Amino acid sequence: MRTCAIALLASLGLGSGAAAQTSGSSPNECVRCHEGLPEARLSAPAAAVKDDVHVRSGFTCVDCHGGNAAEGDAQRAKAPATGFRGVPRGAAQIATCARCHSDAELMRRFSPRQRIDQAAEYAVSGHGKRLAAGNATVATCASCHGAHGVRFASDPKSPVHPTAVAATCGTCHTQRSDYEKSVHFHALTKRGDLSAPTCNDCHGNHGAAPPGVDAVANVCGTCHAVFASKFAASTHAQIFTCVECHGNHAVSPSSDEMLGATAPGICTPCHGGADDLGFATAGTMRSQIERLKASIAHGEGLVERLRLSGMSVRDQDVALDEARNRLVQARMEVHAFSPSSQVEPVTSEGLQILSGVERAAQRLLVELRFRRRGLIASVALILIVVGALALKIRRLERRGDV
Amino acid sequence: MSVPEIGKGAPATPDVDGRRRAFLDAVLAFGFVSTAIAIVYPVSRYLVPPESEEPATASVVAGKLSTLAVNSGVIFRFGSKAGLVLRTPEGEVRAFNATCTHLDCTVQYKAETSQIWCPCHNGFYDLAGNVTSGPPPRPLERFAVNLRGEPGDEDIVVSRA
Amino acid sequence: MRQRALKWLDERLDLGGIRGFIAEKTVPVQRHEVWYYFGGLTLFLFMVQVATGILLVLYYRPSAEEAYESVQFIVAEVEFGWLIRNVHSWSANLLMATVFIHLFSVLLLKSYRKPRELTWLTGVALLFLMLAFGFSGYLLPWNELAFFATKVGTGIAGAVPVAGTFLMRLLRGGDEVTGATLSRFYGLHVAILPAVTTALVALHLLLVQRQGMSVSLKDEHRARAGVPIPQRPFFPNFILRDVMLWYIAVGVLAALAAFYPWELGRKADPFAPVPAGIRPEWYFLAMFHTLKLLPNHVLGMEGERLGVMAFGAAAAFLLLVPFLDRRASRGEDSPLFTVIAVGGLLYLVVFTVIGYVAA
Numbered sequence: 036m037r038t039c040a041i042a043l044l045a046s047l048g049l050g051s052g053a054a055a056q057t058s059g060s061s062p063n064e065c066v067r068c069h070e071g072l073p074e075a076r077l078s079a080p081a082a083a084v085k086d087d088v089h090v091r092s093g094f095t096c097v098d099c100h101g102g103n104a105a106e107g108d109a110q111r112a113k114a115p116a117t118g119f120r121g122v123p124r125g126a127a128q129i130a131t132c133a134r135c136h137s138d139a140e141l142m143r144r145f146s147p148r149q150r151i152d153q154a155a156e157y158a159v160s161g162h163g164k165r166l167a168a169g170n171a172t173v174a175t176c177a178s179c180h181g182a183h184g185v186r187f188a189s190d191p192k193s194p195v196h197p198t199a200v201a202a203t204c205g206t207c208h209t210q211r212s213d214y215e216k217s218v219h220f221h222a223l224t225k226r227g228d229l230s231a232p233t234c235n236d237c238h239g240n241h242g243a244a245p246p247g248v249d250a251v252a253n254v255c256g257t258c259h260a261v262f263a264s265k266f267a268a269s270t271h272a273q274i275f276t277c278v279e280c281h282g283n284h285a286v287s288p289s290s291d292e293m294l295g296a297t298a299p300g301i302c303t304p305c306h307g308g309a310d311d312l313g314f315a316t317a318g319t320m321r322s323q324i325e326r327l328k329a330s331i332a333h334g335e336g337l338v339e340r341l342r343l344s345g346m347s348v349r350d351q352d353v354a355l356d357e358a359r360n361r362l363v364q365a366r367m368e369v370h371a372f373s374p375s376s377q378v379e380p381v382t383s384e385g386l387q388i389l390s391g392v393e394r395a396a397q398r399l400l401v402e403l404r405f406r407r408r409g410l411i412a413s414v415a416l417i418l419i420v421v422g423a424l425a426l427k428i429r430r431l432e433r434r435g436d437v
Numbered sequence: 438m439s440v441p442e443i444g445k446g447a448p449a450t451p452d453v454d455g456r457r458r459a460f461l462d463a464v465l466a467f468g469f470v471s472t473a474i475a476i477v478y479p480v481s482r483y484l485v486p487p488e489s490e491e492p493a494t495a496s497v498v499a500g501k502l503s504t505l506a507v508n509s510g511v512i513f514r515f516g517s518k519a520g521l522v523l524r525t526p527e528g529e530v531r532a533f534n535a536t537c538t539h540l541d542c543t544v545q546y547k548a549e550t551s552q553i554w555c556p557c558h559n560g561f562y563d564l565a566g567n568v569t570s571g572p573p574p575r576p577l578e579r580f581a582v583n584l585r586g587e588p589g590d591e592d593i594v595v596s597r598a
Numbered sequence: 599m600r601q602r603a604l605k606w607l608d609e610r611l612d613l614g615g616i617r618g619f620i621a622e623k624t625v626p627v628q629r630h631e632v633w634y635y636f637g638g639l640t641l642f643l644f645m646v647q648v649a650t651g652i653l654l655v656l657y658y659r660p661s662a663e664e665a666y667e668s669v670q671f672i673v674a675e676v677e678f679g680w681l682i683r684n685v686h687s688w689s690a691n692l693l694m695a696t697v698f699i700h701l702f703s704v705l706l707l708k709s710y711r712k713p714r715e716l717t718w719l720t721g722v723a724l725l726f727l728m729l730a731f732g733f734s735g736y737l738l739p740w741n742e743l744a745f746f747a748t749k750v751g752t753g754i755a756g757a758v759p760v761a762g763t764f765l766m767r768l769l770r771g772g773d774e775v776t777g778a779t780l781s782r783f784y785g786l787h788v789a790i791l792p793a794v795t796t797a798l799v800a801l802h803l804l805l806v807q808r809q810g811m812s813v814s815l816k817d818e819h820r821a822r823a824g825v826p827i828p829q830r831p832f833f834p835n836f837i838l839r840d841v842m843l844w845y846i847a848v849g850v851l852a853a854l855a856a857f858y859p860w861e862l863g864r865k866a867d868p869f870a871p872v873p874a875g876i877r878p879e880w881y882f883l884a885m886f887h888t889l890k891l892l893p894n895h896v897l898g899m900e901g902e903r904l905g906v907m908a909f910g911a912a913a914a915f916l917l918l919v920p921f922l923d924r925r926a927s928r929g930e931d932s933p934l935f936t937v938i939a940v941g942g943l944l945y946l947v948v949f950t951v952i953g954y955v956a957a
Contacts, residue, residue, distance in 0.1 A: 228574040258572050261559040343861050345673030345680055352517035360542045363557045410856035413475050417849035420468030424842040426461055479678035483653060487675045492667040
């Protein structure tokens with residue numbers, strides 16, 4: 036291992052100048068020979084390395100496989116004296132990658148921001164532990180990152196780009212189909228929100244393992260912090276976690292229908308019967324939220340009608356936004372799951388705002404009616420003039436001017 | 438003296454006729470003048486610019502510089518949406534669309550930590566509008582800020598960038 | 599006071615001729631007198647349009663991004679903006695109605711006959727100008743209905759033979775209805791059309807003043823038989839009646855603005871599908887519905903094209919009526935043209951009604 040490292044460093048020292056130029060300048064008989072081979076298994080790597088980040092930084096086949104890149108003859112290029120290692124698999128693969136990626140000084144020369152603890156993390160992961168126990172089919176570095184044609188994780192074509200992680204993990208794990216039904220997947224892929232979680236955001240990256248039951252709320256809470264803190268203070272937190280109501284992989288959009296004892300409410304498995312406090316609380320919270328929703332809809336209808344009539348409703352638009360904010364907040368407050376939760380105060384605030392909107396709308400309607408009366412007064416004035424004119428004309432003509 | 442019967446065909450005595458004519462002329466004059474006022478008054482009010490000078494699709498005055506303290510923020514109305522104008526601890530004035538990019542709640546300025554905060558789900562933004570923690574997926578939309586007016590009495594004019 | 603002012607002007611401008619003209623001008627007393635006021639009423643309503651139009655121009659913004667918002671601003675924020683806008687919209691409709699009444703009364707009374715052919719020509723030209731005003735102005739609020747009505751209307755212009763596509767591109771300012779169309783229609787509505795209209799109205803009025811008010815054929819026969827036509831002074835009798843009618847028009851406008859205010863509609867979205875049952879304003883409805891009813895292909899031509907050509911021929915016929923109606927020019931009764939006029943009127947009324955009901 037040490038000699039390989041020294042040899043590697045030496046070749047790097049020699050090759051670093053060459054690395055600044057394109058990889059075509061130093062002889063690479065490996066690629067030249069392999070890309071001409073008819074068997075896809077042997078020729079594909081040679082084609083793939085052209086897009087590889089390692090190759091672009093000046094590394095070549097021999098840095099991972101050993102061998103002699105300058106030797107044209109297949110047998111001599113892979114003679115034992117060259118240090119040829121063949122295809123590293125399992126623990127050998129981890130070691131091959133870690134040789135550089137766990138070397139802080141080396142990584143600092145090529146990618147100072149990159150972490151160097153991937154191998155250490157892997158060792159404590161579900162994959163790593165099984166590998167150590169002798170399971171040869173478990174994922175190793177190349178299973179996720181590829182071996183040839185490795186790209187940065189930020190490259191959309193990389194198998195470990197956030198949008199591709201689920202598919203990569205899904206080659207072995209069936210939870211992928213569940214995850215692809217979730218709101219997180221939808222946000223990630225359809226709405227382009229790269230901050231939405233995929234497998235590694237909840238399970239860890241190289242140290243991947245399912246979170247323990249007591250850690251689930253923490254994991255969800257890294258993003259859904261307010262919900263987690265409300266929930267943690269509730270009695271429910273002592274009994275179950277986020278997963279029981281919202282799922283873990285197939286997290287579906289929440290709806291107000293989930294709250295309540297009547298289907299599709301999810302409180303019934305535990306709470307039932309009119310004398311159950313939870314049952315009653317759920318019903319109360321739900322009715323408060325529904326009331327706010329109905330009031331918002333009513334306010335929106337009023338304001339829209341006034342807007343189309345040409346009244347100035349901008350202040351009411353802002354107020355409606357505020358009321359909708361309260362609805363969002365109320366749905367969050369539900370997670371305290373307690374009769375003393377903040378759902379009622381928040382919805383009351385929303386209802387108050389909406390009654391303000393209602394009052395303003397009534398004032399605008401009065402204004403509309405006032406205009407009508409003003410115009411009717413003008414019409415009356417006009418009729419007086421018309422009547423007087425008619426009389427005047429009659430007088431003129433009776434006097435014999437005709 | 439016969440009672441004047443207005444509207445009857447037969448002409449009345451010159452005296453009454455004169456009074457009738459004067460009355461009619463007075464009504465006519467009153468009618469013309471009042472209808473003229475009923476037209477001129479609305480037109481002259483129309484010509485006076487209203488308080489919100491423009492359809493406000495592009496820019497709006499968010500307030501006076503003198504009333505915006507250092508390390509504070511104020512919500513103002515931009516069209517039919519809420520905006521946030523703030524003054525950093527260094528004194529610079531910035532303005533953002535106060536609609537949180539997560540679920541459209543209205544954000545507020547948190548002076549204790551000099552951050553922008555959304556109370557709905559605890560989203561935090563820094564003073565450049567970038568998300569520092571919480572669920573918001575995108576930074577806050579930033580508006581252009583200009584100061585206009587006499588020094589000491591400047592208006593903060595916020596416009597879409 | 600009034601006398602002093604008049605004397606001051608008289609010393610400088612020699613108002614003697616005008617004052618004499620006004621004092622002595624008479625108007626024949628007619629049986630069908632009411633119809634003779636519609637010309638003046640049309641002029642009055644046009645003046646109302648110019649005045650309210652100028653007021654609207656102070657706040658309106660002719661760009662696709664701002665037009666709708668500026669109209670909303672006028673109606674919601676500007677004091678009495680709703681009144682100015684409503685009067686402008688309603689007066690436009692009233693104006694179109696009086697224009698048609700004026701047209702048909704002249705047509706049925708045969709006032710177009712010699713020596714008033716020029717007056718007729720300028721009048722028909724003014725009719726077309728008013729229709730152009732209506733069409734161009736309708737787009738300016740940039741709401742859904744206006745946008746699609748313009749799309750359909752300019753599309754019909756494309757059915758004109760030979761120059762159709764060119765004409766459509768000229769109207770639209772491009773291949774589609776866009777902000778370019780709005781700019782164009784705005785220029786037409788506030789600059790080009792008013793300029794041409796002013797010139798033609800001046801000419802029209804000059805001719806009417808020069809030639810005096812026409813009389814019906816029956817009265818003309820009686821005059822030729824030696825029975826004099828009773829006259830009435832223009833000032834103040836006719837003028838007062840004119841003013842009375844104008845006041846009634848203002849009252850009607852105020853009542854309409856109060857009870858049937860115009861809505862803003864929704865802002866135009868060029869990428870939304872055409873709303874079902876789209877149709878133009880009532881003064882285009884008969885024409886539009888006729889085109890809709892025509893079969894797709896007639897006589898080897900596109901139905902729409904044939905319809906457009908037919909309307910073009912009708913317009914040409916209308917222009918040439920004084921020259922085609924030889925009998926009226928000779929001062930004789932002309933029942934054929936009466937029938938044609940009544941037929942035209944019935945067609946317009948019936949098809950407008952059908953167009954409404956069909957929606």
